[in-house]
Amino acid sequence: MRGHGGPVRALAVAPDGRLAISGSFDQSAILWGIDEGAALAVLRFHDGAVNAVAALPDGRMATGGEDGRIALWRLGRPEPLEVFADHAGPVAGLAVSPDGLLLASASWDGTARVRPLAGGPVRELSGHRGNVNGVAFLPDGRLATAGYDATLRLWPAGDGPDLAVALPTPLNAVAAAPDGEIAAAGADGSVRLLAPDGRERAAVALGPRPVIALVLSPDGTRIAAATVGGSVAVIDRKAAVLRFTLVGPGLPVWSVAFRPDGELLTGGSDRLVRRWDMTSGEPIGPLALTRPPDVFAGLDGERGAEVFKACVACHTLTPDGGNRAGPTLHGVFGRRIATAPGYPYSPALKHLDIVWSAETIARLFEVGPARYTPGTKMPEQTIGDPGDREALVRFLEKATKEKATP
Template identity: 45%
Template structure:
């Protein structure tokens, strides 16, 4: 049974079968943290945060979302499992009873938060889905795909509404106009485009920035459309005229995330360098600046009162910055796959290639992959408490120093084709041997459990 780390698990409920995969919801009781402390429950990087009143939704590389109660004290309500790869984006449907998510598996999932069940699988993207937006009236969801399309979905019929084609590269961001009549999209081709929601008609190219655009945020009160780009730009464009109305002081590295406070008075931006900047929208002045330890800021969301900010990235925790307090946003030491500096070359390779998905301890820690504890001498797909993909479940590979090195030399797509393991190849034989040696030392020698036909439902399959 999967456990939400630092919570007492109170049950796993099988809620349905979709595409021959069991969908599980792990409910957790207990407080995750005191106010201002991290939300701790994921087993991998946090790619998105959404907040609706007293509730939050976090999306993670560990294939799951967690539904949180933030007040009076933070508590994990449920861990939602249904994606077959990392989850990049999540959004509440107005009213707080449903949510929509998108992931590296190309799936757009609709969840009933009241029941804790998967309500619908919306399929059609031929690549990862990296952003989700829901219209203010709750009638439509939009998804941004790396197949070069954005898609509109009806949340009434739970069906495809329109495919939006026009970008010449990955689509990275989607955002609805406040009245829900228009959708804005942005992509790696550097363009921001406008579409009519009613029928999916392309209306205009709002702006051509030249550099890839990573994030969009609609500003209230006709203040325009904020965007963040790979060249460090954060700027505001008038979506009707295409005129840049304001450009903030540039960052040194790409800006990856934007958030607008609920009262519309502040704009926050998170960068690849770990920077977090907050501006006052009435006068465009920088009012706060902080840093997230351990790598890029992938996700940002203001709390309901607008006085604090949640932010996430490579660490498995979602940090909470009280902006009425110290200037520094995140000071905790990196953990759970965040970048580390290690003297041991094998440990460096493990941090770079393995730590996001795997632990070296008996517990899998809600990671996307199984624990590597006692890896050597174990048959692939044999841990009794992990639901493997069919490719690994039926494999005859025994993990030895030779087979592990071959996995990284040739890549999982060659050694175990059909598995969900990310494509990783290490061309340097010295680095490969350092990694294998480190794993051999740290995983406590051979002792493989026998193959099981009854895997736990609390972890995603690989």
């Protein structure tokens, strides 16, 4: 399904399986008739990428954007029904409670929020140190949140303390099964399965590329895990084993969603929404395969490349890589801040007097983006080890260097 002008960042399927909604870095959402392969409506409201979408049981759809706002939509109306603007940073994830009464949101402002869809007080959940990338409701009403701080947090449905589960990698995504088991994944390329009390049951290693999206099949038997490397792993949840891998054009797959009949939808950097038959693991319709170069080829074991893997979901390095959630880093050394062509920078950055060099890039990760580049949309992160900062800078100097013209 074609229609977006940028990578497809988020996907959700309506409960009846006929409609889907996608969100994109092009700042739009699209409502699709899946079987017809047709766009029914293009929704434009957010000032920035649409990072998260959700389908409500009553037919409404929700979108969450880089602008920190959440909008509720109904098919046939060109404007949002309601808008919520209580997050202070980009909205990265949305989830609907099993009874359809609550909408949860995860944000790079370091919080998650739980909102009664019928109106009423919004509950703010604070505890993560840094951006919250994913959120999922458990069947008992509790909430799971996944953070860049490498913790999974479990929040009670009512009052009471949360449970913080430390994991060995920054987390990008979380999903919950009908029996309460939790799947979480992130930068190290593994999907971890945790019991409802947070104890790890199993881990499925998928390779070196970060996992950036997770979804469980409606019956909870399978997990689809999408990676920066462009593949989607389909995992047997009970056995905790990889069953097969969906191979696309090699570009990052940002979003995955199951239909009730088991068919899988994927959205990626090729700007397409693709359909997959989960019986055969084959695409439904034609599949164009054009693989981009592997930026990590020949760099296995290089420390700077390992550090950069936490950044690859948002930044490209090569001349043809283009912009993602963040601007391309090709040619970044010697470039003034907020001047990469075609990227919608935060207005505050355009007034800063910074030229990117080994020293300024190292300083960015020493003190963090919020202090060094106030007003940035970049998630808050620091690299505390001076050796790791130096290794990252050395890697970027090689990987982003402009090629001399003969």
